[in-house]
Amino acid sequence: xxxxxxxxxxxxxxxxxxxxxxxxxxxxxxxxxxxxxxxxxxxxxxxxxxxxxxxxxxxxxxxxxxxxxxxxxxxxxxxxxxxxxxxxxxxxxxxxxxxxxxxxxxxxxxxxxxxxxxxxxxxxxxxxxxxxxxxxxxxxxxxxxxxxxxxxxxxxxxxxxxxxxxxxxxxxxxxxxxxxxxxxxxxxxxxxxxxxxx
Numbered sequence: 001x002x003x004x005x006x007x008x009x010x011x012x013x014x015x016x017x018x019x020x021x022x023x024x025x026x027x028x029x030x031x032x033x034x035x036x037x038x039x040x041x042x043x044x045x046x047x048x049x050x051x052x053x054x055x056x057x058x059x060x061x062x063x064x065x066x067x068x069x070x071x072x073x074x075x076x077x078x079x080x081x082x083x084x085x086x087x088x089x090x091x092x093x094x095x096x097x098x099x100x101x102x103x104x105x106x107x108x109x110x111x112x113x114x115x116x117x118x119x120x121x122x123x124x125x126x127x128x129x130x131x132x133x134x135x136x137x138x139x140x141x142x143x144x145x146x147x148x149x150x151x152x153x154x155x156x157x158x159x160x161x162x163x164x165x166x167x168x169x170x171x172x173x174x175x176x177x178x179x180x181x182x183x184x185x186x187x188x189x190x191x192x193x194x195x196x197x198x
Contacts, residue, residue, distance in 0.1 A: 001042035003081045003089070005153060006049070006066075006074045007188045008036035013073035024054055027131065032183035034075065038066065039093070039153045042086060046104065050093040052125050052152040056115075060122040061096040061152055064115055077191040081160060088159040096152060098122040123147050150187045157191075 010029065013019040021029070028035040038049040052061045068074055081089065094101050098119025126146030147155075 001044055001081060001083065001086060003042050003079045003086060004040040005077045005079060005157075005187070005191055006038045006040055006068060007034040007076070007184055008038075009033065009073055009075055010035050012075075013070065016072040017070055019073065024130075028183065032185035034184040034188055037149045037153045037184045037187060039089070039156045040066075041090065041093075042081070044083065044086065045090055048104075050097070050152070050156070051149045052096075052123065052147045053149060054125055054127070058116050058118055058122070059125045060118055061093070061098075061147065062116040062118040062122060063093070063097055063099070064117065075188065077188065077195050079157070079160075079191065079195050085160050089156040092155055092159055096123045096147070096155065123152070126151075150182045150184045154182060154187055157187075 010019070010021055010025045011033065014021065025035045036051070036053070038051045040047060040049050046065070048063050049066045050061070050063050053059075056062065056064060091101055094103065097117065098121040099117060103117065124146045126143050126148055129143055129146060130148050
């Protein structure tokens, strides 16, 4: 089944829909034209999106049903996943969002404000690490127990059964595997090389 990575383009959103930049958009735009990424599961999992975000009042890894009603602000890359690979990605996402694997079958205790789904111990968003990453300052070290969108989504990408060395040069493979160092635009460029852009 095909999954997707949907990348948010703040300049396109401003031009098409008049959306203003958030402070985090402005910060990330210092190094990346794309400021956020969502991993969209296939219809097998209800086409639900997963990422780490500061939006929706959660400040952590979460699931959310997003209808992507403003298509001009999103850049999509289709990622072919086998059922087995997608199941692994789902299990990893559930782990990061602190939800049991069959959480969608439960009707209690997992719904949060803004239509988001996550548990009390979901992996938190690494604001300090993101600031350090954007400015390349080493004043604050990234917290290995925290994450941000491109790092979290790349964790799911690594659930694919691929010999990445066959696809990437050594330096590109190193970037891909060093998930913590990747900005949304870098993940987009790597995926565009090998997967279909919608």
